[in-house]
Amino acid sequence: GIQVEQSPPDLILQEGANSTLRCNFSDSVNNLQWFHQNPWGQLINLFYIPSGTKQNGRLSATTVATERYSLLYISSSQTTDSGVYFCAVGRNTGNQFYFGTGTSLTVIP
């Protein structure tokens, strides 16, 4: 399978601060998604971004597929951003997805 490493494992921010989460993967992929798992356990898709850059409000993501990493940027963080952020990758030889172990984010008021 594909190894997926996320950093940092834990992050505590003051409300209003910015942060960058990183996802490294061990093999070429053509599918990469970022998810947010809220404190109630629900997984929400944030970005589908196998390459390039996308933005959605205060969140943006960049994937450099040739260098096998992706970054998730959170600007002006809010307490509702708390939770665990997962990166998941896949490749076209199958339909399996491989998840990282996540970054646990806590935003304090």
Next chain:
Amino acid sequence: NAGVTQTPKFRVLKTGQSMTLLCAQDMNHEYMYWYRQDPGMGLRLIHYSVGEGTTAKGEVPDGYNVSRLKKQNFLLGLESAAPSQTSVYFCASSYPLGGGLTNIQYFGAGTRLSVL
């Protein structure tokens, strides 16, 4: 439009008991997946299906069986539950984009299973 629905939400089993988890999606998605989530290990794929009547093994298939008799339903079975199967189970579905090479996953709310 309910999306992906998992039942039950919680279950406690004794070692050796059997049970079936149901996943239902109303988005007409072709692909469906079962994952387990354990503390500190992220999500790991158990089994998946690329269409009605087809299933395939994922990363951690041992001790589980699945069936996809209808396009909208994907069942996960535990024939003889073990304490090591205590976990949170997530179902996901997706419709492949771009000629089948990519897809975006939508998740259910999860089933918390404890095996004593």
